[in-house]
Amino acid sequence: MATEILMPALSPTMEEGTLAKWLVKEGDTVSAGDILAEIETDKATMEFEAVDEGIVGKILIDAGTEGVKVNTPIAVLLEEGESADDIATSAPATEAAPAAEAADKAAPAGGSAKAAAPAAPAPDTSPDWPEGTQMKTQTVREALRDAMAEEMRNHDEVFVMGEEVAEYQGAYKITQGLLDEFGARRVIDTPITEHGFAGIGVGAAFGGLRPIVEFMTFNFAMQAIDHILNSAAKTLYMSGGQMGCPIVFRGPNGAAARVGAQHSQCYAAWYAQIPGLKVVMPYSAADAKGLLKQAIRDPNPVVFLENEILYGRSFEVPVLDDFTIPFGKAKIWREGTDVTIVSFGIGMTYALDAAERLAEDGISAEVIDLRTIRPMDTDAILASVMKTNRLITVEEGYPQGSVGNYITSVVMERAFDYLDAPVINLAGKDVPMPYAANLEKLALVTTDEVVEAARKVTYR
């Protein structure tokens, strides 16, 4: 049967081109792979090969013709025994690209599924553990170690890898004792090679293990961020649900003290942007433990942001054989009526201190700890704002494109009419972290700033 040769699309964006030159003439026999013509696009001249064998029966578009639309028949290929006269009756090209059409159809429906009327917030306010549970005092450091040890005891496929996690017992002693209990097969010292071991960790998760990859700090994870985003977060989607990546990337994040610009940055907002990732940033020891256990069990890649200054702080932790904190459930640390203060991680220190001071002046602040940035418990924020009508967000990261900016947009969309004052986003200053003690203090968010912001939004 005679087949039409169509003007090819030679790049993702090509719509038309110039048929610069024919390299065959009518009557020539061609086989697959032979170059038929040269096609010029706005970017380049390309050769166009035959896909089938046959005889060039008729050339429909002359060499030198400009503006030939993609999919226009440019020649007819005949099989042996056919003549060019058969051509006139052959059907015109009917297989014009359906892709573009379909894309148009998709546009209106695909857009904003969220644009519908906002649902009333219904936050989960259930207690994290049963009332009356025995508690003990523990540091965040110990809580994190216990979380890993408990999960490793129960699941052989859980292992921890990173720099100095084994023999050195952890650069910040989070993995203390794990090598002794679990051995070198499951507690693995890596060379200093973040890009490489993050990739190996992701590959191991593809292979059915559940790695905990410790970064000595999240600043160093910048070398590995391609694997966290492109290899870990996107694979489930790109594989149509076939290939998941259960992995935890954890380590200290944000400013420590006097370590300068390259070691002092909060990555919460960075990772919170990425679909496919879950992002956790605990404040208390109980949350650190319950959330890390949850992270290790989660079938998705989890970025678990710790804080060096909080490692040594002590909190009450429930004495339970097994407990986890679900993702996407904020914790109300302090109930209040005048202003909502939303924070996470070390920001909670300033939020809680400020609330204490505000209470002395008769301002009742409600303090919410997000605990997980993604998924985010926006319902808890909205329910609180609908009560207090004022909102302050507190974080250590940079101000532009901050977590607070996102919260503000959610509140604008879903609770605009409830606001009695503009939302204030408190963040780290818009500067690289200085070394000098006085300047570093100035660069970080402070309790004073939270108090001042609360007075501003309550007009007191």
Add this chain to the structure above:
Amino acid sequence: MATRKTAAKSNVSAEELLGFYRDMLLIRRFEEKAGQLYGMGLIGGFCHLYIGQEAVVVGLEAAAKEGDKRITSYRDHGHMLACGMDPKGVMAELTGREGGYSRGKGGSMHMFSKEKHFYGGHGIVGAQVPLGAGLAFSDRYKGNDNVTFTYFGDGAANQGQVYETYNMAMLWDLPVIFVIENNKYAMGTSVQRATKSPSLWERGAAYGIKGEEVDGMDVLAVKAAGEKAVAHCRAGKGPYILEVMTYRYRGHSMSDPAKYRTRDEVQKIREERDAIEHVRELLLQGKHASEDDLKAIDKDIKSVVNDAAEFAKESPEPALEELWTDIYASEVPQTA
């Protein structure tokens, strides 16, 4: 045709030769069809064809056993067909349809098959190298004797993470075969313009990794080298590097005018070194098959490819709800 080192001494059976012929021809015809569908606008975006390199994956798959894993870059259609993935599912992914391996959400560069232990399909040059070592890590951790074929090109060979991976793979005796598919051009930059290293596989020596150069236009040589590498890995001796010298006939992607090399250079290799022609000659000269036998295979392959193309055109586009699915897994996926 230039003489090939292993062809003469290899005791390959007629059946195996015919299998190689068939498998390589399937890849070539499939890729030609993909190029055609791209020209018709049915395939979009980037589409990197494997034409010319067929002997690499077909030879190495002949050295693999059930349970072995493979991972590669974005020039991945050949690898998928060689490990037994369904041409229909691959082609339908190229056209972005529901019947594709990733239900249309991955495209040419991102396909996976748990069943065939094919782990992608990765679009960031070199990223698949530590991922492949990680797959090998998982097998070593579990204590089985599977190996992972980790494919990358001469371009990726200059990425830093490759050497980070070499270091750890050797340090931890990971059963990974690093297959450098040296097709001489990283997009438009020839190997000579990218490095002064005389060879890429020798870089492994800095980490104590053994390796060798292989004639990638000779499927029998590739298989023999693959068997050696696999034996090394299965014996627990750690990684192995194969630098397979090959050549891609087409541009880097569909939108590459390929002005960095001459038409004569491409034509000369097609005429003198073509891997499929080589096996064809072995079959005919050895009287393992007649012209008619081979014609029958050609016809059969053509119909497999046409069926795949038909399926890829007929399969519907993914439902619009698919935009929002597969972002998060709800339970731990069962991985092999």
